[in-house]
Amino acid sequence: MRILLTGGCGFIGSHTALALLEAGHEPVLLDNFDNSRRSVAGRLAAIAGRPLTVIEGDVRDTALVRAALSDHRIDAVIHFAGLKAVAESVARPLDYYANNVGGLLSLLEAMDAADVRTIVFSSSATVYGEPLCLPIAEDHPTGAINPYGQGKLICETILTDLARAERPWRVSILRYFNPVGAHPSGLIGEEPTGMPNNLMPLVIRAAGGKLDLLSIYGTDYPTADGTAVRDYIHVVDLAEGHVAALEALGRGERFGVYNLGTGQGSSVKQLLAAFNGATGVNVPQAAAPRRPGDVAAIYASTDKAGRELGWKAKRGLNEMCADSWRFAKRNDGAEE
Ligand code: UD1
Numbered sequence: 001m002r003i004l005l006t007g008g009c010g011f012i013g014s015h016t017a018l019a020l021l022e023a024g025h026e027p028v029l030l031d032n033f034d035n036s037r038r039s040v041a042g043r044l045a046a047i048a049g050r051p052l053t054v055i056e057g058d059v060r061d062t063a064l065v066r067a068a069l070s071d072h073r074i075d076a077v078i079h080f081a082g083l084k085a086v087a088e089s090v091a092r093p094l095d096y097y098a099n100n101v102g103g104l105l106s107l108l109e110a111m112d113a114a115d116v117r118t119i120v121f122s123s124s125a126t127v128y129g130e131p132l133c134l135p136i137a138e139d140h141p142t143g144a145i146n147p148y149g150q151g152k153l154i155c156e157t158i159l160t161d162l163a164r165a166e167r168p169w170r171v172s173i174l175r176y177f178n179p180v181g182a183h184p185s186g187l188i189g190e191e192p193t194g195m196p197n198n199l200m201p202l203v204i205r206a207a208g209g210k211l212d213l214l215s216i217y218g219t220d221y222p223t224a225d226g227t228a229v230r231d232y233i234h235v236v237d238l239a240e241g242h243v244a245a246l247e248a249l250g251r252g253e254r255f256g257v258y259n260l261g262t263g264q265g266s267s268v269k270q271l272l273a274a275f276n277g278a279t280g281v282n283v284p285q286a287a288a289p290r291r292p293g294d295v296a297a298i299y300a301s302t303d304k305a306g307r308e309l310g311w312k313a314k315r316g317l318n319e320m321c322a323d324s325w326r327f328a329k330r331n332d333g334a335e336e
Pocket of ligand 1: 216
């Protein structure tokens, strides 16, 4: 299949482009480079052994997207493009709704006009809010607590209505847990353009001396060691999950919602210990107060993705840490 990846040069998009190639599909990347780098195109070409098609543009430019869909004879879209910093979404909700909800609507209009009605959507475990039970399954009630999460839920609702109302649409909604790691080549990985918010990029900064220390947000949670528990998933496993979801739609699935996680919860302290074990680097760290809006523990039930997509994460915490660190070292100081 020929697949348009919006946000294709970002962290998850770029790894998915490679997974698609490996599975025999043809990715076409669209990116506005708001939180990704132009150098990713050259790095993907180095790994793939040939250039990939990269279009510079914004998903909200309906005419541009429509033209891209027709010009490149696209069969399906994987929609990654969007903003993802929770605190920023609280401060600038309009930007978040305009980009994330407005962006999806613009994309869907372009797809409808170009007769492309198959879409895989990047959602987040954030839509579950405070877990009522663990592991968390896809039928757990949803309830987001910030504009970023609300936007994801609105997008899920729009896509659910489309799948119900119009027979030709095929929709797969993927709820990501905590993506970390990098491609084993060390050429592509997570490169936030501003100050990172997520744990692994901050661990990398502290490990490399760019941050004095890693603040552990909360050491009094009701967990085994008092620090918060998350389901970290290697980005290459996550990328392979997208291929599995796309291929299920290709086989005739009309609508699905899937957790993409490992099913394994790890605490902040466990992740730091794994990082130390995998890299030999001791990350300077200090206890800090809980971060507002954080839940104590959340991890996925992965049964549905295993059963219906035939997909399961294969890579463990050590590999996630080793690959993240290899990428960071290889790209230390690299810009554009
Ligand atoms: C966050 C977002 C989530 C979003 C996801 C991906 C919140 C509440 N949730 O998930 O909506 O989909 O990122 O962008 O922001 N931690 C530290 N020290 C740090 C940074 C993080 O101890 O310097 C801890 C956090 O308290 C948390 C864990 O590490 O327990 C993971 O944090 P993070 O990577 O930000 O992910 P989430 O909060 O799970």
